[in-house]
Amino acid sequence: SQQGEEDPQALSIQEGENATMNCSYKTSINNLQWYRQNSGRGLVHLILIRSNEREKHSGRLRVTLDTSKKSSSLLITASRAADTASYFCATDAEYNFNKFYFGSGTKLNVKP
Amino acid sequence: EAQVTQNPRYLITVTGKKLTVTCSQNMNHEYMSWYRQDPGLGLRQIYYSMNVEVTDKGDVPEGYKVSRKEKRNFPLILESPSPNQTSLYFCASTIAGGLGTGELFFGEGSRLTVL
Numbered sequence: 001s002q003q004g005e006e007d008p009q010a011l012s013i014q015e016g017e018n019a020t021m022n023c024s025y026k027t028s029i030n031n032l033q034w035y036r037q038n039s040g041r042g043l044v045h046l047i048l049i050r051s052n053e054r055e056k057h058s059g060r061l062r063v064t065l066d067t068s069k070k071s072s073s074l075l076i077t078a079s080r081a082a083d084t085a086s087y088f089c090a091t092d093a094e095y096n097f098n099k100f101y102f103g104s105g106t107k108l109n110v111k112p
Numbered sequence: 113e114a115q116v117t118q119n120p121r122y123l124i125t126v127t128g129k130k131l132t133v134t135c136s137q138n139m140n141h142e143y144m145s146w147y148r149q150d151p152g153l154g155l156r157q158i159y160y161s162m163n164v165e166v167t168d169k170g171d172v173p174e175g176y177k178v179s180r181k182e183k184r185n186f187p188l189i190l191e192s193p194s195p196n197q198t199s200l201y202f203c204a205s206t207i208a209g210g211l212g213t214g215e216l217f218f219g220e221g222s223r224l225t226v227l
Binding site for chain 2 (some may be wrong): 004006030031032033035040041042043044045048050088090091092097098099100101102103104105
């Protein structure tokens with residue numbers, strides 16, 4: 001299965017600190033997206049990075065992609081209590097871009 | 113307001129009693145898909161549809177059926193639910209196939225318990 005692993009499974013930090021979470025996947029991809037989920041709610045899109053890109057920024061978010069290592073990282077800078085949520089990476093598959101795979105998620109707790 | 117609507121949001125049923133979870137989107141999206149979310153496993157794709165009357169299996173299709181008779185609707189059918197289908201289900205849509213064309217819009221989820 002393509003399903004990825006996310007690391008760490010849980011992360012607890014103080015407000016103002018940076019949070020880094022990592023996602024690894026198993027087969028080649030076309031695109032990778034990061035999503036956020038608040039406590040059992042629907043997922044919300046954060047950022048897209050394509051396989052030919054190495055880094056993307058959006059506000060306080062920075063995403064990197066290393067296709068040689070089949071991994072991506074999401075950095076949230078100057079975290080806020082409102083960033084408390086679970087974060088998931090999602091990939092398609094190089095051979096079938098209609099099938100999507102999600103990582104197991106990182107649960108981030110930002111303490112005020 | 114752009115949205116994906118799932119119903120019911122919560123359901124407790126018994127083994128073998130057929131049920132349907134409805135999903136509707138108002139964004140004229142071609143692509144729709146269903147996922148189940150279980151602790152420690154993330155989201156796993158059950159079925160997806162690229163357009164009306166075009167559906168295909170995801171990673172965990174066993175025990176589920178889908179249909180896409182209209183562009184806006186993509187119901188998930190459990191013909192004979194079993195306890196291992198107890199899960200949180202999400203419907204999602206995007207403008208077209210592939211993660212490179214745009215974001216997935218998710219419904220709020222349907223929590224299903226099969227006794």
